[in-house]
Amino acid sequence: MFADGRGVADNANLDCDVCVVGAGAAGIVLALELTGTPLKVFVLEAGGFDYEPETQSLYEGESVGHPYFALESARLRMFGGTTGHWQGWCRPLDPIDFEERSWVPDSGWPITRDDLDPFYEGANRYVRVGPYNYSTAFWRRATGAPAFALPSDLVETSVFQYSPPIRFGLAYRERVRQSPNVTVFLHSNVTSVRLSSTGSRVERADAATLTGKRFAVRASRFVVAVGGIETPRLLLASNEVAPAGVGNQHDLVGRYFADHPHAPVAIATLPEALSVGSLYYRREHVLGTAARGVFVTSDPLMRAKRTLRFSASLDPVERDPYVDRKAPAEKRAEGLAEDLAVVERGLARPGKRHVFSLFMRAEQAPNRDSRVTLAGTRDRLGMREARLDWRLGELDRSSIAESVRALARALGAARLGHVYSRPDQEPDFMQRAQGGYHHMGTARMHADPRRGVVDRDCRVHGVDNLYLAGSSVFPTTGFANPTLTIVALATRLARHLEKRSG
Amino acid sequence: MTRLTRRSFLALLGLAGAGGGAAAARFLLDGEGAPKWSGAAGTSAALFDDPEAARRLGEAYLRVHGAENDRRRLVGLLSRSEREWRRALQDQDPSALRVLAGRRAARELAAGELVEVDGWWVAPTEARLCALLAAKDAA
Numbered sequence: 353m354f355a356d357g358r359g360v361a362d363n364a365n366l367d368c369d370v371c372v373v374g375a376g377a378a379g380i381v382l383a384l385e386l387t388g389t390p391l392k393v394f395v396l397e398a399g400g401f402d403y404e405p406e407t408q409s410l411y412e413g414e415s416v417g418h419p420y421f422a423l424e425s426a427r428l429r430m431f432g433g434t435t436g437h438w439q440g441w442c443r444p445l446d447p448i449d450f451e452e453r454s455w456v457p458d459s460g461w462p463i464t465r466d467d468l469d470p471f472y473e474g475a476n477r478y479v480r481v482g483p484y485n486y487s488t489a490f491w492r493r494a495t496g497a498p499a500f501a502l503p504s505d506l507v508e509t510s511v512f513q514y515s516p517p518i519r520f521g522l523a524y525r526e527r528v529r530q531s532p533n534v535t536v537f538l539h540s541n542v543t544s545v546r547l548s549s550t551g552s553r554v555e556r557a558d559a560a561t562l563t564g565k566r567f568a569v570r571a572s573r574f575v576v577a578v579g580g581i582e583t584p585r586l587l588l589a590s591n592e593v594a595p596a597g598v599g600n601q602h603d604l605v606g607r608y609f610a611d612h613p614h615a616p617v618a619i620a621t622l623p624e625a626l627s628v629g630s631l632y633y634r635r636e637h638v639l640g641t642a643a644r645g646v647f648v649t650s651d652p653l654m655r656a657k658r659t660l661r662f663s664a665s666l667d668p669v670e671r672d673p674y675v676d677r678k679a680p681a682e683k684r685a686e687g688l689a690e691d692l693a694v695v696e697r698g699l700a701r702p703g704k705r706h707v708f709s710l711f712m713r714a715e716q717a718p719n720r721d722s723r724v725t726l727a728g729t730r731d732r733l734g735m736r737e738a739r740l741d742w743r744l745g746e747l748d749r750s751s752i753a754e755s756v757r758a759l760a761r762a763l764g765a766a767r768l769g770h771v772y773s774r775p776d777q778e779p780d781f782m783q784r785a786q787g788g789y790h791h792m793g794t795a796r797m798h799a800d801p802r803r804g805v806v807d808r809d810c811r812v813h814g815v816d817n818l819y820l821a822g823s824s825v826f827p828t829t830g831f832a833n834p835t836l837t838i839v840a841l842a843t844r845l846a847r848h849l850e851k852r853s854g
Numbered sequence: 855m856t857r858l859t860r861r862s863f864l865a866l867l868g869l870a871g872a873g874g875g876a877a878a879a880r881f882l883l884d885g886e887g888a889p890k891w892s893g894a895a896g897t898s899a900a901l902f903d904d905p906e907a908a909r910r911l912g913e914a915y916l917r918v919h920g921a922e923n924d925r926r927r928l929v930g931l932l933s934r935s936e937r938e939w940r941r942a943l944q945d946q947d948p949s950a951l952r953v954l955a956g957r958r959a960a961r962e963l964a965a966g967e968l969v970e971v972d973g974w975w976v977a978p979t980e981a982r983l984c985a986l987l988a989a990k991d992a993a
Contacts (some may be wrong), residue, residue: 764963
C-alpha cells in the first residue's frame with residue numbers, strides 16, 4: 353500500500369520489522385519479495401510517482417574528476433528510481449567477474465556466480481526478458497542469426513537480452529499497492545540512519561519532507577537501497593555517533609566508485625552481408641524478447657594479457673552518434689577503409705564490404721581514489737550534497753588498447769576484416785570515455801571488514817541490523833549493465849532477511 | 855623489368871578479383887597501354903579489383919617503413935626463401951599467391967603480428983603486397 357510522508361504526524365515515530373530506504377529497482381524488488389511474509393515492511397521513498405523538479409534537485413551535487421553527467425541527471429529520485437530512464441540491457445555477470453584476478457588489484461567477490469544463479473532466474477522475470485539462458489549457441493539457434501567464427505583464445509560473442517525496458521515504478525505499482533504487509537511512504541527523504549550509542553545497531557531512520565515535516569522509522573532491520581552515489585552520501589552524512597559515517601571505520605564508504613567506460617573505440621571493415629544478417633544486429637521478437645551479440649575479449653586473452661573485461665557492439669558507422677564523420681581524422685580513416693576493402697576482397701573473400709563502428713562498454717579497474725564524498729554545500733533539507741571524483745587509471749587505458757588489438761587480431765585471423773584503433777590513434781581517447789549511469793562499488797562487498805563495507809550477505813560490517821542493496825556493493829563491475837545483478841542481489845537479500853526473522 | 859607476354863597478361867586479367875577483367879585491365883595499364891606493374895608487382899596487382907587502392911595503402915605503409923621501399927627487398931621479405939612464394943610471385947600466379955597470402959596474413963594477425971597503416975591494423979604480408987605496387991625498383 354502507499355502512504356505519503358507529508359501526511360505523517362510531525363515528529364512521529366513509526367515502527368516496523370524491516371525498513372527499506374529507497375524504491376528503485378532494489379527497493380521495489382525487496383518490497384515484492386517480502387510481500388506475504390509475516391514481516392511488516394516500510395519503504396521510505398524520497399520522490400512521488402512522477403518526476404518532480406523540487407525533489408529531483410535534492411540529487412544535485414558536484415563532479416570534480418573525469419567528466420561525468422550532472423549528478424541530478426544521472427539518476428531519478430522517484431518511485432521506480434533510475435529504471436525510469438534505463439535502456440534495458442540485461443546480462444548476468446560472468447563467473448570470472450566474481451574471481452580474484454591477480455592482475456586486477458582489489459578484485460574478487462566473497463560470493464560466486466553459482467551463489468547468484470538461482471536469483472538471476474527470478475531477476476530475468478522481473479525485467480521481463482526471455483529465458484534465463486545467455487549462451488551464444490542458444491541465441492544463434494533461437495534467432496537464426498549467425499555469429500562470426502572468431503578465434504576463441506582472443507574474442508568471443510556474448511549475448512544481451514533487452515528488457516522492453518520495464519519502468520519498475522509503473523510496472524509494479526499495483527502489486528505494491530495490493531501488498532498487505534508493505535507500505536511505501538512517498539515524499540519521505542531519509543536524511544540520516546541513526547546508530548545506537550555503541551554504534552553496533554541502527555536504531556532509526558530519520559526522514560524529512562519538503563513541506564517541513566520530520567519523522568522517524570524504527571525497525572529490527574534496515575536496508576539502504578538508494579544507489580551507488582546516494583548510499584555513500586547517506587552513510588557518510590549519518591555521522592552523529594560515528595564521526596566518519598556509518599560503516600566507515602576503515603575509510604571505505606564512497607571509495608572505489610566505478611562506472612563502465614563507454615566510447616566509440618574502433619572502426620572495422622566487414623562483409624556487409626555477413627554483418628547485417630548476424631547476431632550483432634539486434635534481433636527483435638524472439639522468445640518474448642530482443643537479443644543482440646557483442647564482441648567480448650575471451651578469458652584466455654584476459655589472463656594472458658592481464659586485461660579487464662571488455663565488450664564492443666557493432667553499428668554501421670553512419671549510425672554512431674558519437675562519431676564526427678566530418679572530422680579530418682575520421683574522413684582519412686574511412687577513406688583508407690575503402691582501400692582496405694579492396695585488399696580484403698583480393699585476399700580474403702569477395703563481396704560488398706561496409707564500415708562499422710565498434711562501441712565499447714568496458715569494466716573499470718577497482719580504484720580506491722575514485723570516490724564519492726560529501727560536498728561543502730547542503731540541499732534544501734540541510735543534508736550535505738554528494739561530490740563525485742570519478743577516476744580512470746592506467747590499467748583501464750592499457751586494457752582498452754590491448755582489447756582493441758585483440759579485436760583486430762581476431763577479425764583478421766577469421767579473415768573478416770580490419771580494425772582502426774581509436775585508443776592508439778587519439779592521444780586524448782580516454783577523455784572521450786563516458787559513464788553509462790552505472791554507479792557501482794562505493795560500499796563494496798568483502799569478507800574482511802578492512803577491505804569491504806558489507807559482508808557476503810550485504811550486511812554492513814560492524815552494524816548488526818543494517819544491509820545495503822544495489823550496485824554500491826559490487827566489488828568489481830564486469831562489462832554487463834548492473835540492473836539484472838541488482839535485482840538478483842535484492843531477491844537474495846530478501847530471502848536472507850526472511851530467514852533471519854523466522 | 856620483366857615484361858608480361860600478351861598471353862600471361864590476359865591470364866592475369868582473368869584471375870583478377872571481384873572487380874572483373876575489364877576494370878582490372880584499366881588499372882593494370884599505364885597511360886600508353888603498357889602494363890603498369892610487371893613481375894612480382896604485377897602479380898600482386900592482379901589480386902585486386904582496384905590495384906590503385908592497394909597502391910595507396912602500400913604508399914602509406916612505406917611512409918613509415920621507408921627501408922622497405924625497394925621491390926627486390928619486399929619480394930625477399932614476402933617469400934622468406936619459401937619456394938611456393940617465390941614461384942607464385944615470379945611465375946606470376948595470382949591465384950596461388952592469393953591462397954598463400956590469405957593464409958599467412960590470417961596467421962600473422964592471430965599471432966598479434968600487426969603493423970599500423972594510418973591507424974589501421976593490418977598484417978605485414980598484406981602491407982607488403984600493397985607496398986610492391988608503390989615501391990621503387992632497385993637501381
